[in-house]
Each structure stands twice: as structure tokens, then as C-alpha cells.
Amino acid sequence: MNVVVCVKQIPDPADPGALNPDHTLKRDGKLILDESDSYGVEMALQLVDKAGGGEVTLVSMAPNGEVSGLRTALAMGAAKAVLVSDDALKGAGALDTAKVLAAAVGKAGEYDLVLAATESSDGYTGTVPEQLAALLDLPSITFAKSVEIADGTVKVQRQTEAGYDECEAPLPALVSVTAGVVEPRYPSFKGIMAAKSKPVETVTVADLGLDAGIVGWAGAGQEIVDVAAAPEREAGEVIEDDGESFQKIVAFLDGLKVL
Amino acid sequence: MALSKVWVHAELTPEGTVAPISLEILAKAREISDVVEVFTGGDGAAIAETVGKHGATKVLATGDISDKLQGVHVGAALAAAIEGGDAPDAVLLGTTYDGRDIAARLSVKLDKPVLTNNTDIDVADGIVVSTQIFGGTQIVKTKFAAGGPAIATFRPKSFVAEETGGAAAEVAELGLVDAGAAGAAKLLNRHVEETSGPKLDEAAVVVSGGRGLGEAGKFDMIEELAKMLKGAPGASRAIVDAGWVPYSYQVGQTGKVVKPTVYIAAGISGATQHMVGMKGSKNIVAINKDPEAPIFGIADLGIVGDVHKVLPKLIEALKAR
The missing domain is CATH 3.40.50.1220 (TPP-binding domain)
Structure with a gap:
């Protein structure tokens, strides 16, 4: 049972985000493993463990050769990683990102399952996993809140607006997982030490046999025409609770006639 | 410059009615396009009256596919219809589970970008969508630059649904195509979580x-x-x-x-x-x-x-x- 997990390394969401003059997201500081992806990594480790053998391979794309987020996932227990790093990737959109990841999955070896988060915490398009499935010509089940594998079939509870759907697909398949599908482990000290020597293969767009014209600004097929501050919402009255502040809330609700 | 024709995804609720988000997008679609048609991965006749009232003149429907996943099948059917010459200027969907899947599969089939999470669309100078970033503190406007059709998804409540009193929409077939290995996923059972009281996204x-x-x-x-x-x-x-x-x-x-x-x-x-x-x-x-x-x-x-x-x-x- 081999599982490929797509992971993204992002600027720490706790820091205020900022844009470069070319409207790309500033990624100068240390990048971390997107928390959303830790669920996919954990899910993959558990599925491989349950199957009694196999390995977890990470696939990632980052403009500046960044590996610190990958090391976190390797420390959790993934065996190896393929990182696509190339200046040509600047300005990539969802579709060209999926094309790059599809080519990188081809470098990851034989696989039974591809896992991804439903969306990244910085770009959150929520379309890359399904686009990746289309490019790899795989059946896919997105937005999984539970994943099980038995007899060459992946069984998934897929999140819906009203509840969930029970779905299944024959392997190989792609599944995108929601946060909360499993509880991600913290890397152990041993895991962190072991991760330092695990293989990370760094490749360029050309190494993947892709034309630089189909990725990044050149291939995204979109042009940012304006970035402006959104109209701000004014803060209202803020008071310290003196034991009677509930009356303020009652009066406020009364004024809005919702009582 | 109004668009000539747009397609809007008529997403269905478990009860088979049209989801509120689709009616919201229909209201905006009427504003930007001469002709507005909807497509649905389900029965067209059942929703023809509702979408007609909201300004759609045609329903392109696959018929019942409730045992399948929407993304791969509706995406392939749309791509086939578009490649067959029936191309709209834009395909608009909700940023929902199925909406994103359909948009994603369609984007690969047509090799066109998809822009998600939008809150507005403007067609005065090309097709430009607005997206909130950094927790809604900034708004980015992005123009589709790869030729049509533009594929865009919109966040719920970006627009206000409004009836126009139009006649029931004409029902036409959206022909399914063999999706091959990629179409092999099955939907076995739907679970609807019972909730009492008003719905979270509709409550006052x-x-x-x-x-x-x-x-x-x-x-x-x-x-x-x-x-x-x-x-x-x-x-x-x-x-x-x-x-x-x-x-x-x-x-x-x-x-x-x-x-x-x-x-x-x-x-x-x-x-x-x-x-x-x-x-x-x-x-x-x-x-x-x-x-x-x-x-x-x-x-x-x-x-x-x-x-x-x-x-x-x-x-x-x-x-x-």
C-alpha cells in the first residue's frame, strides 16, 4: 500500500499575510507545513500501517527550494519527498499547479492512493485535488471526513451541505480529506532526527518534462488587474464585563427587535 | 459589454429543489448576460419552473445520476457540449462541494483556468472577478486571460436571489459521456443530518x-x-x-x-x-x-x-x- 500525499508549505498563518509588488503572496520567511495537510499525512500513515506495508511519499511545490515544512511531514513518518522548485512557478494558478503536481506524482513511484487536503490555508481554491485527479485520470472522492480501505476499494464519507454521502472508488484513486478526518500526531524526537536524512528529490519544471510556458504567470491564464483594501467594518462599543453587561446585550437585541 | 450567453450550475438539494446559492448566482447572471441557461446533474423537468422564474430560459439536464459523483460526470458532459459548439462565455457555479468538483474537472477538460471563491463579477472590460483575501481585508480583481469560457465559482450570499416571473425553462438533454476509469467512483448512500430550528446560513x-x-x-x-x-x-x-x-x-x-x-x-x-x-x-x-x-x-x-x-x-x- 503506497500512498502519495500532496503537501503545501505556506507562510505561518499566524503572521499577517502580505503581497509582493507583482501580487504574489510573500513567501520570504520560513515556510511551514500547512496544517490542513497534516491530516492527509496522518491519514496516509495510518492507512499504510493498517495495510501492513508500503510507504508514504510527499509531493510538494514551492518557489524557493523550501523544505522545512516537508521535514515536519517526514518527521511524522513519511518516507521520502519530491519537491518541485522553480522560479517559473511564480504566479501559478490552480490548474497549472495541478499539472506540476501530476508530473511530480509520476516521479513518486507506484501508488495505490493519492491524498490531498481539500484546500490550502493560503490559496484555498479547493479545486487542485480534483484537477489533479482529472490529469491523472483517476476516480476521486473529495471532502472526505472518513477514509477506509478494504479489498482494493476506498470507502469514504464525503462531506455534503446537508450531512454526508457514503461513497467508494476502486484503487488507484484520489481522495481529498477535511480537517478532523484524523488527529495528526506530533513528530517525536526520534522522528525529527530521522527526517534529517530522509531523501528529498528536488526537481525543476524542465526535469518534469513540462514546458515553462504552461506554468506560473505564463500559464495561469489569468491577470490580476487590481488589489484594493476592502471597505472596513467599524468597531462599535467595547465594554468590560462588570457582572451586569448581559443587560447591555439584552438592550442591544431589543433594539434590533429580535427578542 | 454584456455577455451573449452564460451557464449557471443549478445545484440540487437532497429534496431535489434548487439550492439557494444557484438562485443567487442566477440573479447576477441575468445582469451580465443576454441569455442565461442552467445545467444540472439531475432531473431537468422538476426544476424548470423554478429556474424559469429566476430568469433561465433553458435547463440542460443529465437526468438522474444520484448513484454517481457529480464532478467527473457533469464536468465531462459540459466539456462535450462545449466542444460540440454550444459554448457559453462563462460557466458560473457556487463554491460548494459539487460546484468546485465540476469546475475542476471542466477546467482540465477544456484546459482553462478556474477562479474560485469570488464575491462579484464584472464584464465591462473582459470578464473580471473579485475575490477577498487576507480574511476579507483586501479585494483582488482578476481577469480571465485564456479565452472563453471563463469558469468561476462564487461564495454563498454574494448576490441576492430575485424572481423575474419568467416562464418555465425549456428542458434539454446534457448528454453524459463515458468518463472511463475516472468515472468509477460510486455514491452508495446519502445521510442527511437532522437539525431542528432554522438553517445556519438562513437564520436571522x-x-x-x-x-x-x-x-x-x-x-x-x-x-x-x-x-x-x-x-x-x-x-x-x-x-x-x-x-x-x-x-x-x-x-x-x-x-x-x-x-x-x-x-x-x-x-x-x-x-x-x-x-x-x-x-x-x-x-x-x-x-x-x-x-x-x-x-x-x-x-x-x-x-x-x-x-x-x-x-x-x-x-x-x-x-x-
């Missing part, structure tokens, strides 16, 4: 709880207060991830977008992920221990205090009325 009052509640059991206070105000209970991502309440309660970027008359945030600090889903509320009340919590920056009434003290008193006071 929403009371949400966050990590500040301290423990799962304290969410009872949120449920009780919501019920007393004839509203719906909601939650921050933190307590959904912690397993205190189901995902269907989540308000925020990855959850529901709400715009109630009153939003009460109890024990929620106001992570950007949460604020994106509720900052459109008409009135916001926030209760939080931390005076520096970002939620106070957008609250109309902020109470710096302990939710365990303020909420019980508030509930008692409302009971006494």
Missing part, C-alpha cells in the same frame, strides 16, 4: 461558540441561547476540529457563510478564517476574555468578559422576559 440570529467555552459540554449554552432567540447555533473551526460539534456547524472560510441580522460570537477570538464567514452580518455581538481579540475590531457590541459568567446571566434574563 446566529449564536456561535469557540475555544473560549473551554469544554465540549459548555456548547449546551450556545444551543440554548440560539433556541431562545429562534436562531441557529454555529461554531469556530477550532471546536469543530476538536470534535465538540459536527462540521455542519462551522462558520468561516471552510464552513458556512452567514449574514444574519445578529451574530453573537461567544469565546471566539476572531481568526481570519472565522471572520470571512461572518463579517457580513448586519450586527455583531462579541463576548471574549481577551481585550485584544480581533473579533472586537468588527463587533458592534463587545463585552470583555468570561463567557461562563455572561452567557448564563443572559440566558436567565431572556427566560425572565
